[in-house]
Amino acid sequence: MSTAPQLVVHRDKELMAQAAAARLITKIVDAQASRGSASVVLTGGRNGNGLLAALAAAPARDAVDWSRLDLWWGDERFLPEGDPERNITQAREALLDTVPLDPKRVHAMPASDGPDGADVDAAAAAYAEELARAAGPENHGPVPTFDVLMLGVGPDTHVASLFPELPAVRETDRTVVGVHGAPKPPPTRVTLTLPAIRAAREVWLLAAGEDKAQAAAIALSGAGEIQAPAAGAYGRSRTLWLLDGAAASQLPRSLYPPASA
Numbered sequence: 001m002s003t004a005p006q007l008v009v010h011r012d013k014e015l016m017a018q019a020a021a022a023r024l025i026t027k028i029v030d031a032q033a034s035r036g037s038a039s040v041v042l043t044g045g046r047n048g049n050g051l052l053a054a055l056a057a058a059p060a061r062d063a064v065d066w067s068r069l070d071l072w073w074g075d076e077r078f079l080p081e082g083d084p085e086r087n088i089t090q091a092r093e094a095l096l097d098t099v100p101l102d103p104k105r106v107h108a109m110p111a112s113d114g115p116d117g118a119d120v121d122a123a124a125a126a127y128a129e130e131l132a133r134a135a136g137p138e139n140h141g142p143v144p145t146f147d148v149l150m151l152g153v154g155p156d157t158h159v160a161s162l163f164p165e166l167p168a169v170r171e172t173d174r175t176v177v178g179v180h181g182a183p184k185p186p187p188t189r190v191t192l193t194l195p196a197i198r199a200a201r202e203v204w205l206l207a208a209g210e211d212k213a214q215a216a217a218i219a220l221s222g223a224g225e226i227q228a229p230a231a232g233a234y235g236r237s238r239t240l241w242l243l244d245g246a247a248a249s250q251l252p253r254s255l256y257p258p259a260s261a
């Protein structure tokens, strides 16, 4: 069942990143207190990396037990290990190299020079198996119940590497698929599918900047998920849109009324 989106609009993208980082720290600490460990799915893109950089700069980051955190990715650009355009390379630079993570709990999506070579579909299947191995009987299917799954929203409403009208966004069975011919470079990618995204307890969609305004308005105004993939991203218990004022500027008044004078 879908959870209705809740909106939080911050003044600007810096404040949004700082507030989202604070929110994430609290979620991780709470999950570790109640379940022993936490699992978070990271996103690439400007807003996702902004959040990680804000987290790296937050003194409260020391409240997290980094050794009891599983990190997964929502999507990856299918490029060689260490390529500066890979989402994990950017995440390492922004945060991961500065905190004491357990390397066994950092679940990178495969690279194009990994065990499956340039076969992106085999790489996607391998990641699906890794997720399935991590899922326990308490989970609802072949993916763990992630505590928080974050998604950047592209100006075309794409989330992860689910682009409008491409086959990946229509996938109802597999949890991870290879993407061929993405409109945003690089064309070859690996992505979680909507069913895998919806296994998360909380899904957070990050949208800051004027170039996200139209996408946010479309996705939050009842568009279909095939045309607007962000509209199909929701969590089991919560779906949270974290926006800045610029990204919220085209939302219908019923969703985001103008502040009273």
Ligand SMILES: O=C1O[C@H](COP(=O)(O)O)[C@@H](O)[C@H](O)[C@H]1O
Residues within 6 Å of the ligand: 043, 044, 045, 046, 047, 048, 075, 076, 077, 087, 151, 152, 153, 154, 155, 159, 160, 161, 184
């Ligand atoms: O290519 C990608 O783009 C989206 C959105 O990125 P942004 O820079 O427009 O915020 C991102 O969420 C995704 O993970 C990434 O692979």
